[in-house]
Amino acid sequence: MTISPTVHLVTGDNPDAPALKLTERALRDAGAARIERTTTTPPQGDGLTVHLDGPGTAEALSDLGIEGPAGLPADGYVLGIGRAADRDTIVLSGKDATGTYYAAQSLRQLLPHRSAPGAEVRGTAVRDWPGTGWRGVIEGFYGTPWSHEARLDQLDFYGAHKMNIYVYSPKDDAYLREKWRDPYPPEQLAKIKELVDRAAENHVEFTYALSPGLSVCYSSDADIKALNDKFQTLWDIGVRTFAVPLDDISYTDWNCAADEEKFGTGGGAAGAAQAHLLNRVNRDFIKTHDGAEPLQMVPTEYYDVQPSPYKKALAEQLDKDVLVEWTGVGVIAPTMTVEEAKAAREVFGHAILTWDNYPVNDYIRGRLLLGPFNGREKGLPGELAGITANPMVQPYASKLALFTVADHAWNDAAYEPGASYAAALREMAGGDKDVRDALRAFADASYGSLLNEQQSPELAAAVKDFWDGGDPAALDARLRELHDAPKVLRDGLPDRGFIADADPWLDSAEAWGTAGRTALALVRAARDGDGAEAWRLRQQLPDLVAKAKSFSYDWIDGTKTPVVLADGVLNTFVEEALAEHNKALGVPGRPKATSSLGTYQQNAPSRMTDGDDATYYWSSREVRKDDAITLDLHAQRGLRKIDLAMGKEGSAADYIHEGVLEYSADGEQWTKLADFSGKADVTADVPDGTKARFVRARATAGQNEWLVVREFAVTAADSATVTGGPPAAEGSALAAAADGDPDTAYTASRAPQAGETLTVTPAEAKETSSVTVLRPQNAKAAARVELRVDGEWRPLGRVSGPYTELSTGGAQAEAVRLAWSEGDPAPAVAEVTLR
Incomplete structure (x- = not known):
């Protein structure tokens, strides 16, 4: 069919306003110069006719050979493009108003963008419906709440991607948590109303989630009334969906003595108390407000499917029409399966709405999580009341991942992460x-x-x-x-x-x-x-x-x-x-440090080998039995001594409380060197002749504390010794001139004096072909380079610039020294190597 200059748009008397607006915009973007809205089918041969759930829709679908939407679930639609009864025709027909709106969204994607009429569009038949009822986003992270403008933008994004729910639950909105009883100031309530209205324009259900758990008295009629009164203020501005999250609170410490008297103690008592509160809200507010959607709640145990007294109380006592939110197995679930969803529905005894903690990044603040939605089994949405994704602190950057969440929630059977991700990149670009x-x-x-x-x-x-x-x-x-x-x-x-x-x-x-x-x-x-x-x-x-x-x-x-x-x-x-x-x-370099405990923020394992006691590695969790920190020396070397410095000011107990030092040639077979217990600083001398490539400290028992390592150092038996001068400056050491690590440097504290030399003596005399002297780019001090062979010093040449390589002719080198020139600037040497 062809986009004609004039398009006839056939609608009923009261078409869905967002669908109408979107359809007209898509047609104009495709090149239509004029859109004439009518309630009757125009004569044949009079240009393109578009039916938007208006008169003649069923006949037009029949002429296109497309089945109508009657058999589809909620939000489903059909979209037909082609020639029907010798007429260029587009038909948009939804199971409901939202379905028609989604038909218009698909039309927007299918039509070309042209500045003039005449574009040809291939015949198309789409019969489409969602894989689950609720599909959307929960703003539920810790951190800076999104701006008002960002939320408005997000709501437009959700509508464009057939998401139909937005849960307003920012952890740092005081009126949701600490001040949950207090009404919003008028100006803040006005902003929420603007969000509610924008959500409606995009066929998105704005859900207000109030979190009273920090201070609520579950048995208090006054608190129940306060909660319902707060909901009423939101109802009055158009909110029709409500949630009561009870996550991230204690359920063993009551907020009032009356709760213990009424419900007792323990997890079962907490479940009974929460069911009592939620049932009162459900019966006194939700059921008395025509048009209200089912109440949603987040349980305190939201992250597993293990039976417990708490879950049992909710399953038995909470009204059956309340939706229970669940994060999967784990707060951030790497995978989520159909069987897990079935188990969640069984253990909670209610329909499950997932609170999927992806791409949320409040637990890993330094990173953006821009990859696709992954690890969710096909068939999962069909086991759920819906899917809500918890996004990043960064709203606009969240769109790449949320695009793929929307794809999966709508049609998991056809979802392929790579293809969806590629589409997300194309759209954003x-x-x-x-x-x-x-x-x-x-x-x-x-x-x-x-x-x-x-x-x-x-x-x-x-x-x-x-x-x-x-x-x-x-x-x-x-x-x-x-x-x-x-x-x-x-x-x-x-x-x-x-x-x-x-x-x-x-x-x-x-x-x-x-x-x-x-x-x-x-x-x-x-x-x-x-x-x-x-x-x-x-x-x-x-x-x-x-x-x-x-x-x-x-x-x-x-x-x-x-x-x-x-x-x-x-x-x-x-x-x-x-x-x-x-x-x-020809040098080993700094040992490579690794850890099995994860990394907290930027405190990487490399900090335990940087020679600076003020920096440290810090784990991201507690120490468990057989956790280990490991050094790779890059080659098998003779060992002399091992030093391990753990803990830090403010975290004195963050060390391995019970552990063992071990070494290995291959990283597979380990030999014990020494046990240690109850001390943060560990030193062990190594028996003569011991060689290894790997050294590790391994926990032999679990503990509640995390791990901090300031330094983990190995003194090798084959290390060269450095003597002479000038003396090293503070923070430097003579040994750095030949420690096998070019990234550390010896820096002198003063200018050289007459006759002063720096001597590097290898562990044993070795046949060498060359001596290399590496210096910082700005090093100025001049020096003669001499080699000791058979007890005598022989001249090799002079240090010239940052890099000097001098041939030794295969001599059996016993030592090499740098003879400084008196009065030159303080010298600096990164490494002296004999090869």
Whole structure:
């Protein structure tokens, strides 16, 4: 069929206003110059006719060979496009008003965008319906509540994606929790009314969720009246759906003595008390207000399907028409199955509405969660009363994930995360390929979550291919794309709210792109044998990585939250690049630290090996039996001593209370070195001749406390010794000049005096082909380089610039020394190596 200049829009006397408005807009965007609304079918040959649930709809559907919507569930619709009885025809017909609105949304997606009539549209037949009743979003996170403007924008987004519920439950709205009894100030109530009205325009049910659990007296008639009175103020502005969340509260400590007298103690008593309160609200308010939707509640035990006295009381005593919200098995459930949903319905004894904690990020504040909805079994929506997703603190950035939530909730049978995600990227990019590619590259760096195990799958694959022998240019292109993406998005992404939400992550992406490309160039220089260029690039990396990690945003309490991007991929690539360079230099480098306990905020395992007692690794949970922190020395080395410093000021008990130090050659078979108990600082001498690549501290018992590690250090038996001077400056050490780690440096406290030298003596004399002296870029002090062979010092040459490599001719080297020039600036040495 063809979009004619004049389109006849056939409607009934009272068509659904949002559907009518949306249909007219879609037709005009497709090129229609004039839309004539009528209640009768126009004559044939008079241009395109569009039926919007008006007269002639059934006949037009029949002529198109499409079955009507009568047999569909609520919100279902049919949409037909083609020629019916020799007439260009579009038919939109819903099971109900919302269904017709959704038919108009699908028409909006199908019609082209043209500035003039004449566009041809292929014949289409759509018969569509949702996989579950409620589909939407619950604003239920901890942190800065969304702005009023953001909420209005979200409601438009939900309507466009056939979501039909928004639960207003921001944890930091005082009138929902601490001040739940108090009426809203007029200006705040007026804003909520604006949200209610906008929701109605988008066929979204605005749900008001009041959380009285912090102070309610369940047995109090006065409190029940206060709750119902508060609901009445919301009813008066158009709210028709209400919820009473009772999550994240204590149910063992009563708020009033009367509750203990009436209900007793324990979980069963708490369930009975909550059922009493909710039943009174259901019977005294919901049932007395015509048009009210079923009451919703969030139980205190919302995160599992284990039978308990609390759940039993709710199942037996709570009115059966109350919907129970449930997060799945776990507060953030990595997966959710049909059997789990059935078990939840059985144990709670009520219909289940999921509160799915994705893509919420209040528990991992530094990250955006931009990957698709995943891990939800096909068939799950059909077992539920509905699905509500808890979004991020960043509303506009949440849209990528919420797009895929909407897809799954509407049609889980056909849902495929990758395809839905690609569609989300296309839509947000506004159809611009360059913007879409930039958005894909940026979002890839924030893809991983508990639902999407692989972080940065595209970048990670490129990194793996490179280490497997792939073309470096391919990885460089991927890193350059990440670097360039922020500018492309800032220049061209239509959704400016996304740019504001993602601003510090965009800055970090650009910086990480630079750091990653520099690390790649370092590897290529090292492989090409260009030692000076490799050392120059390596010295740039610490500042580049520090810049990439420097960006933050303000949390609700004013604290700065550092942002995290492509964690475990970009930072690991830099570490692997440094390790590759270490091999080229013939040094082991800093041990690599890992932990089985997760990481709290930015307190990464690498902080336990940085030589700074003021920084620390901090776990994200309590220590469990067999949890371990492990050092990889990169090669098997002789061991002399192990030092472990745990706990910190303010967290003195955050250490492994019962544990064992162990070592291993392969990371599989472990040998015990020493037990430790009841102390935060542990030191163990290693028997002579002991060699290992891996060292770990393993918990032999569980505990309630988390783990802080300030430093975890291994002194190797094959380490060189450094003597001489000038003395090291505060915070530095002579040993740093030959500790096997080019990223640490010896810095002198003063200028050299006459005859002063710095001597590096390996653990045993070794045949060497060259001596390399690495110095910071700004090092100025001059020095002669001498090699001791058969007890005599032989001149090799002079230190020149940051990188000096001198041939030894295969001599059996006993030591090497740097003889300083008197009066030169204070010297600094990153590493002296003998190869």
